[in-house]
Amino acid sequence: MGLLRQVQSWLCLGLVAMALVSPPSITLAQEAAPAAETAAPAAETPAAAPATTEEKPAESSETPPPAAPSTKEAAADEGTPDSKLTFALNNVTLLICAVLVIFMQAGFAMLEAGLNPAKHTVNILCKNLMDFAIGVLLFFAVGYAIMYPDWSGVTTKVFDFNPDRIFAITAWDGATVLHPQVDFLFQVAFAATSATIVSGAVAGRMKFGAYLFYSAVITAFVYPISGSWKWGLGWLNDWGFHDFAGSCLVHAVGGFAGLAGAIVLGPRIGRFSNDGKSNPIPGHNMALATLGVFVLLIGWYGFNPGSQLAFANHVNTNIVMTVATNTTLAAAAGCCVSLAVAWVLFGKPDLSMALNGMLAGLVGITANCDCVTNVESLIIGSIAGVLVIAAMLLLENLKIDDPVGAWPVHGVCGAWGCIAAGIFGEGKNLTVQLIGTGVYCAWGFFTLLIVFVALKAIGQLRVTKEEELTGLDISEHGMHAYPADRS
């Protein structure tokens, strides 16, 4: 393990170096630090200030449970009925949020299936089912250990792991604010999400085995490593980088990984004509796709509000409620703006753009929903609604085939979310946000680029032309998604 650990460390460092073309240096980190310190109490909530004086500070995602500094204090009043209720309320609520996030898997599956031809449906469903199943197993095996190493105070490492969390969840010590079991559940749902995002970008042409492989790599290594830099209280957290619920950590990493996949795979047959014309391949079931987006919207109420990780005192409750409403406003704004822009540009109110616009708004608000106002949420969502269309047109021009728009939605708007936190978020440092965003985008892109190039090199990446034309359902899984009654 020692070797792997070192190799990984160097790899990470290399990539990070690539991302940081302009030298950020120590100075910048110090600039950022004070901003970060004030971030938590300076959330936009008016009632927070007086409340905090008498309460322990919000156990926000800024300070994930395992390393929570308030552990001892919490332990002190362990036996009071109040603390038991607080514990129960926090954990039960987080469990419900975890369930909502897990539900997003269904949303992604339906959305991707609906936006692709019928002949790849079984493959898409199987991918989305398996990346959750495999994700759970691998995050339990190593991912959780990597994402939450024991880094109290040490911030120069980019990779480490907590040996107690290899194939195990640390037992509840009776003191931490969150129960480790539900913490794991919430985190694993996030890990599976980042894998599933990639799925859409590589739909319709990748071998099923290759899919399982990279999906395993993401949930076991790529996502946990970069996740540890922020939520594992690593170096980016130290710099004061802010990503409340994962615009970058989850979405941008997944979106840019998907971009790498789309580039390495190349477009589907017939997607771009020889004369260079773009020839979109419509999805086979818009009802399924729309259902998927509604399910994702619902799931986001677990994703964002749940990321506060604690609910039971005025500060937390206040933030959680604001987060929920901001999320809704950004989704609505993204949806309306995308529909309107598409209507003006292309002459028709295009449902597929409205759907992507809503997702764009949701992704865009994810990083900053805790530190912006309602009206700022509308602005952030609206801009996301424009960005998603611009990014799609860019992909068209570059002749990159991303069947569901994973990069425009999750990659671009994920990056936008963290940048918006720097622009609108009180006490957030824009430079740090830009650097952090760059790091995550580059990390997602380059790590998976390596994986996809390697798979391609050994001929295990893309199905044959014949198989692709026949459809992955028959060629990879030997079954139709919609057999006629008589067959």
Place this chain on the structure above:
Amino acid sequence: MGLLRQVQSWLCLGLVAMALVSPPSITLAQEAAPAAETAAPAAETPAAAPATTEEKPAESSETPPPAAPSTKEAAADEGTPDSKLTFALNNVTLLICAVLVIFMQAGFAMLEAGLNPAKHTVNILCKNLMDFAIGVLLFFAVGYAIMYPDWSGVTTKVFDFNPDRIFAITAWDGATVLHPQVDFLFQVAFAATSATIVSGAVAGRMKFGAYLFYSAVITAFVYPISGSWKWGLGWLNDWGFHDFAGSCLVHAVGGFAGLAGAIVLGPRIGRFSNDGKSNPIPGHNMALATLGVFVLLIGWYGFNPGSQLAFANHVNTNIVMTVATNTTLAAAAGCCVSLAVAWVLFGKPDLSMALNGMLAGLVGITANCDCVTNVESLIIGSIAGVLVIAAMLLLENLKIDDPVGAWPVHGVCGAWGCIAAGIFGEGKNLTVQLIGTGVYCAWGFFTLLIVFVALKAIGQLRVTKEEELTGLDISEHGMHAYPADRS
């Protein structure tokens, strides 16, 4: 704004006057008042009586948070751990309920899509997505301000607004029982529901632009204005009108608005033959429709129990649990009775009637689920199950084409729900209930009648014959919902 305010006020007054053909007068209002006073503590729950002596009264929907009289008392023990937990529990639970209500949008979308021909599917999905998105924006812009004006004590107005809530949600003052952000979220989900109900009645022939327009009018003005009369603590609340979760405020308003739309639009081509024969146009996907109903059923557990708005003391908990079970019993009864009646009358167990019967039961119990017994719920649901069939047959006879049965389900059973509150609800005044019901039905019908007639007058209401036959998907949105793989 002053002018608009006045025009609106007069418009409302005019319509209300129309609805109240028999003079209700001051006397009646006074009759009703004492009944209303006793309503809250006299809920059917046996344990409520002893409990209330030591507790602050249930923060039921009777007294929505912003104007809650208990504000100061609550503020007094602001700092105690107990009050913080109460606050957290109430708001977190309401957030979950809001999420369930938002999920209903998916249910409505799937139900309407399933019950209509495939060629209108994209249009239906887009309508249901956009009425949520636009609803959120407009309710944030003005609807919330109109629905909850600052009317303490003043009840002669029919329209006003709270200027602090124009494009803003009042900040949490650290005292109110509900956090304004989650209150907004819960309310906006209701507003979107009332718009989406209309959608089903006008499916398959309305221009998309017209749809967006009236949908905006409903969520920005029609629903908030009439909503303010009751939930904004306006005149109907003062009279003691009871509508726990919105049988009238949400469903009847939406259902009667839909009726107006169906009448003004006229039936779809081919729906009634020239010789007067009724020729139903079957939905294209009963699986989607059934999924929609299941999702709506689930959403109703946010809609009804959540409408208590508070959960954290014995009185509230007691009511909330009773509400949930009553809702379930009425849904089951409506479903079984509708299936049975349809089976007897038409010779086959008709799934589409069972689905509508379940919804009928749900709508019927919505107004009164807090003040009837379990057995009464069965009765109310059963009667709703009969009413929905009778109303459908009536529409057939009148040659009004309501593709999904929005008026029978939401209009008729919504009215039934409020009347049933008068019949079965302890301490509810039947006369007041009848008047209030009449007011809401008339309000929904006539305001939208004006909108639809106006749209028709300027030729913006209905698509051409050619477009309708081709299907709104191609003619309005330029895309198929289910393109063949090869296209």
Place this chain on the structure above:
Amino acid sequence: MGLLRQVQSWLCLGLVAMALVSPPSITLAQEAAPAAETAAPAAETPAAAPATTEEKPAESSETPPPAAPSTKEAAADEGTPDSKLTFALNNVTLLICAVLVIFMQAGFAMLEAGLNPAKHTVNILCKNLMDFAIGVLLFFAVGYAIMYPDWSGVTTKVFDFNPDRIFAITAWDGATVLHPQVDFLFQVAFAATSATIVSGAVAGRMKFGAYLFYSAVITAFVYPISGSWKWGLGWLNDWGFHDFAGSCLVHAVGGFAGLAGAIVLGPRIGRFSNDGKSNPIPGHNMALATLGVFVLLIGWYGFNPGSQLAFANHVNTNIVMTVATNTTLAAAAGCCVSLAVAWVLFGKPDLSMALNGMLAGLVGITANCDCVTNVESLIIGSIAGVLVIAAMLLLENLKIDDPVGAWPVHGVCGAWGCIAAGIFGEGKNLTVQLIGTGVYCAWGFFTLLIVFVALKAIGQLRVTKEEELTGLDISEHGMHAYPADRS
């Protein structure tokens, strides 16, 4: 009623006798008893021991609310804010869990519809809708009374009922930990589940009337009677039988009832050729089936964690969180193992097996999720993933046609779940587990066998050959699930 009561009692005793071929006797019961006593506090949670000393013991499913021994103690601190919050938190959380379990109805409907030919879709949807609706009515009428009789201390009876619960839910006495209304709701959702499991096994050939009849019998009698033996604190509870959330009580009973149905009905036309070849009839919509499984997964987070029935103290919270994670791990393991085994055996990664594998893992962990470790959950789920394939192959060999695999998933893995509790569960007695499992499997199988044989005898069980070939949608319901646009 007296007569019915006696007949039922004898019938039960007879069946139980059949199941217990090897004489268990008093001795064994005594062996088991001490194990059972220590079971609750000895759950795998490290923090449980110190915590329990100062708390009232976990109100686990071991001691369902109506007969909770802690009633008086709880009543003592009735008036404290703490107890009110505890009460609210427990009941609100259970309500949410009940909603999730009710959502499973949608999952079962979509799964069964998707895994069957299109021509039976309306029938399948109608069955799944109606077994919920009828189940609610009948469980309210008699089921709840039978399942929770007043058996404190008396354990020799196998059938009784609580007359206060005939067509009524006992009023909340202000003391019990759970509110009876939500307790009913949670339990009725379980009852409907056991009926709905059977549906899949008898799909495509049973008369709709026969379906309604047996569905009524299950929810009114079969499930409540056997349920009372354990959760009604009956004789199997006394023996120390452990079934946390119903692997046997719900799933095995349903699965074996389905097996009886599949055997008595015989296979669908064309399912096995005359020359004995197996000829699978593929489902018509794998997207629907996959959506169904995702919904079931989500619902299981109400099914398993909710079965703790209490959430608000450290012991309960601890168990609930562990249950949730164990459920997830088993589902993931079952899914991966099934896919892998099918891949190896049959050469393709078969989506339908992955789906069934996930369900198998979920069913398998249901009985024991409270008393095994995370790693044991992986093992239990993995074995379930193998068992489900083995059981399917067995059915093939026996030429029994179970269209969705209800017996392999719910019957076999349900039995496995309870046996696994005996193997892995701390303080659980394997012999008792084996006996209890045998009893439930036999009970489900033989009671329904009688029902199906009786229906067959009077010619009301199976549709005609012509009707089956045409499809039950047209022949039983007179409508297509997917009419072409023009019809």
Place this chain on the structure above:
Amino acid sequence: MKLIIAIIQPNRLEAVKDALTEVEVFRLTVVDCQGFGRQKGQLGIYRSQEPSVNLLRKVQLQIAVNEDFVEPTIQAIMSAARSGDKGQIGDGKIFVLPMDDCIRIRTGERGSDAI
């Protein structure tokens, strides 16, 4: 006996059926199909892109008729299947095929009686 195959726009089906009823042609078979002809653009946009000209949804009528009915059937289809007054590109084609025999399955009748 002839087999008349007509490929028409889906939204003209009802009108054509009515027109056929007027010339006493009561039996026909309908098949969904997709046409590749001179018409363009039915599939306007998808994700902001216009798909290249492609297969458009059409409906095919198959009508077995005796000789006397051939011309009335053709005229009926032609008049009812045209979009607008002058017709549009994409309105479709009628093919007339010779037919050797026709059998009614129910009775076993053959030839022109069975049509």
Place this chain on the structure above:
Amino acid sequence: MKLIIAIIQPNRLEAVKDALTEVEVFRLTVVDCQGFGRQKGQLGIYRSQEPSVNLLRKVQLQIAVNEDFVEPTIQAIMSAARSGDKGQIGDGKIFVLPMDDCIRIRTGERGSDAI
């Protein structure tokens, strides 16, 4: 060479396929179609209303055969496609069309060898 087009009830497809196998007709093409004939009422009810007579689901078989096989094929279809003993309205039709040529794509064989 003839092209035999048979329109039958969907639920008779399996029986017809078996009957064809017995007269050694192994190759055929199946097309979903909808028929408008004398049969009524397959679509019983929807939302409590009986839709007016309309297009009913049928299945079309297309079978290319050499002359010797024409009669056996017709007989096989007729016997297996009838509902009940005497047949019912809606049981369908068989059309026999002349065919000039047949080509097997795989080998390029033509004429009666390619059938």
Place this chain on the structure above:
Amino acid sequence: MKLIIAIIQPNRLEAVKDALTEVEVFRLTVVDCQGFGRQKGQLGIYRSQEPSVNLLRKVQLQIAVNEDFVEPTIQAIMSAARSGDKGQIGDGKIFVLPMDDCIRIRTGERGSDAI
């Protein structure tokens, strides 16, 4: 005038359409169909069982052409519809039917002008 009916593998449709364009056949009609021939096993597995040989998805092209175009059309289809170099079982058939008349609905043109 002939009506050419070609039954091909679905995944060859694009190639065949391109090939037809090259021989200047621009109009055609496509029908989904299912074939029962010598090919086996497209439906590999379902719930771990291999369904017995059954109807496999095919696509049917219907192309009305004037006599001159018959051979080029057949050649174009044959060359483009073959799987691999030598073709495989299941690649399909081409049937050539005589056609008496053709009418363009839009203009009312008849005969070979209307093709």
